[in-house]
Amino acid sequence: MSVKGFKSHPYIPNSVPEVEQEMLRELGLNSLEELHAEVPDEIILKDQMNLPEAFGSEYELRRHVEGVLKKNKTCADNLNFLGAGCWQHYVPAICDEVNGKGEFVTAYGGESYNDFGRFQSLFEYESLMAELVDMEVVNVPTMDWAQAAATAIRMGCRVADRTQVLLTGSIDPEKLAVIKNYCEPDLELVTVAIDNATGCMDLNDLKSKLSDKTGVVYFENPSYLGVLEVQAQQIADAAHAVGAQCVVGVDPISLGVVSVPRSYGADIVCGDLQPLGIHMNYGGGQSGFMATMDDPKYVLEFPSRLFGICCTNTPGEYAFGDVAYDRTSFGHLREKAKEYVGTQSALWGITAGVYLATMGPKGMQEVGETIMQNAQYAAKEIAGLNNVSIRFSTPFFKEFVVDFSKTGKTVEQINKALLDKGIFGGKDLSKDFPALGQCAMYCVTEIHTKEDIDRLVSALGEIL
Template sequence: MSVKGFKSHPYIPNSVPEVEQEMLREIGLHSIEELHEEVPDEIILKENMNLPEAFGSEYELRRHVESLLKKNSSCADNLNFIGAGCYQHYVPAICDEINGKGEFLTAYGGEAYNDFGRFQTLFEFQSMVAELVDMEVVNVPTMDYSQAASSAIRMGCRVADRTGVLVPAAMDREKLAVIRNYCTPDLLIEEVATDAKTGCMDLADLKVKLNESVGVVYFENPAYLGMFEMNACEIANAAHQAGAQCVVGVDPISLGVVAAPRAYGADIVCGDVQPLGIHMNYGGGQSGFMATMDDPKYVLEFPSRLFGICCTKEPGEYAFADVAYDRTSFGHLRDKAKEYVGTQTALWGITAGVYLATMGPKGMQEVGETIMQNAQYAAERLAALKNVSLRFDTPFFEEFVLDFNKTGKTVAEINQALLERHIFGGRDLSHDFADLGQCAMYCVTEVHTKEDIDALVSALDEIL
């Protein structure tokens, strides 16, 4: 702690001043401030935090926190049409029932002595995701989609033994920031222009930027702005011809109705686990995965845990255990590992496994078809409103961009008016994609009924 006057605390390890100084001397520093010298000065707290007196009981604390939470305006009280990385899908009751079991609820990582079936459950998750994405090896989930994409990109560059990375310009700016942070300075990230008409990656610009230093071409399907990347095969072919790896990010819930990335040339697949039976949470509920074929040149580049089946010392008996554990930073290699991965969202992997087992192939097809039908209906109705249009003429899955530039209103004004009618409007794109002007990205899933969509159309018609 760098706050002046801070003393030792019984619940904070190594907080005794003498112990702190001994640790600093060991690494050649004189103060905690030196350890954090790269932190910008404007975000450093220079005085004690203004904290109120502690509550007298757990009951009082609970009442206080619940009163704060009641100030939130949630999706339970409002119609929600926001997606952009956190999606409102139906969560079968069995998902919450299973992940609430004590032996799973604390599924941080675990070892054989406290397994309680966790290893097998994660193996089943890996197997079902592998079937879904048409790959053979899947990791125990990473912290989130952004980390999965970052790690997949680094893996691809190690396989290609190159340092250049091409990514689409029309991608989530927060995810891109994570990728840059995670890959810099080892890798050079460069954006590929967007086709203004389709919203997809500009093939001409891609081919200009491909050279012998590019190790990975990364794109998403569906793309961040909702549309399917119609040039997926051409992108993968161009990457391979230049000697680069093709890394594709996916929304797994779409794979019940569209081709898996390997069908159009993906070498490494990554994606978001949250749509698979996980509730939306503020600051939680996020999880990511990576997948490849069962080839040592890829498998040995996974930084995170992999579970497989192995023989035990008892003939005919099998167990579930870590695969190639030594390659990980928390295995025997430690600081010599190729990459570090910290907290793993094993609980969400277990939950996603329950969801996939519950749905099965037929269920995944049905939910995908329902999403696309609902989204198509919504887009058609909304684009028929006066001065409103679809921004791109490309097929999409559950998200689409509405153009409000001719309405004379900003997206912020429209969303505020919608909120007054208990509706969360689309994601305002005017900040991250200024060239689009006043456009918003709407998300429609299987939870939206015809009445929900009609209510949105009616509200927008009244506002505009």
């Protein structure tokens, strides 16, 4: 899905024989095969690849690629109520204007010789994000929320010096798979059940599983299923009572109207920046963040870069630079670092900073209130349809679970019929959460008008 057209990126080919030979001569090689001499013979493809005939020009290639892309069904042409980790929000034009600047798009390492203000822009992002989550330290963005959650959990376990993790049972299965990939077998992951009526964490199950082995309790607010975790304070208190760290995942756009995790006991906060001025980009607009207080026991556990203001050798002169650089895998510690960090999504951090600076506290409150009002209206109207109900009784922010089990139709059938009407229906939960039956999770944000919601409800009424 995308709210704007996807464009094939132009490229400069180096396949002209004369150019290829010049490059090989510069490298001191006779053939491309020598370039890959270290690749083991047993994994080299011996057959010819099944590739179409080469295009004669860049124009022909571009025309072909754009024809393939037109087969996609996008949010530009359809009304969208899908969320589940990649949400459609309004993107102010200034966000695209700034993140499209060459000095940001092309900078990778961002060192002094190719910086052009990237250090400062990331410092400004971290400062704005810290204010939003009411924390003091924010990292340069990770790849996505899943990576941020996995890293935050590992950080929390190192702080607690324990290896057991209790996670909410409402977590996105794809996110859980990433967390397992990062954390197992070093850490023991234990799932805590959710209450069937509320969708919140089952406190009795949580308390029965807490012990002196528990290093981290992880939950999300709002949860993956959309509900607000109204027992957040009790969860954090229970975790702290056994000496565990409380790690909370959060949708940052909710924080204009919902209490920040630190207010109910979170030690580490993580989430995804995608709602903050970043297009969905076919699922590619993800960017994870982590935040803590300015305490060395947390700061020194961050594996990724932290930018701050520091003194220079010139009295009275200051600069933007790395904080505690030696703790990282790319600093002096190398393989002895606590965790490896690869490529990150710093460009989206800059974009989120632009969004937050543009919106300000009042703007974040207004967008949060608009989302909640729109979502409440949509849920009320959908629940008025015959044999349809809202699955959980707990308050929600922008996503809510609709139960179609009594309609005699599957979510798959309903969504197919909606797509025929130019509407993306809610996320089908029947495979990932079979205990819920035929349920779908609908997402409503500030981009949805009353007419959009009424169109959805009318379409559902006709289908059911």
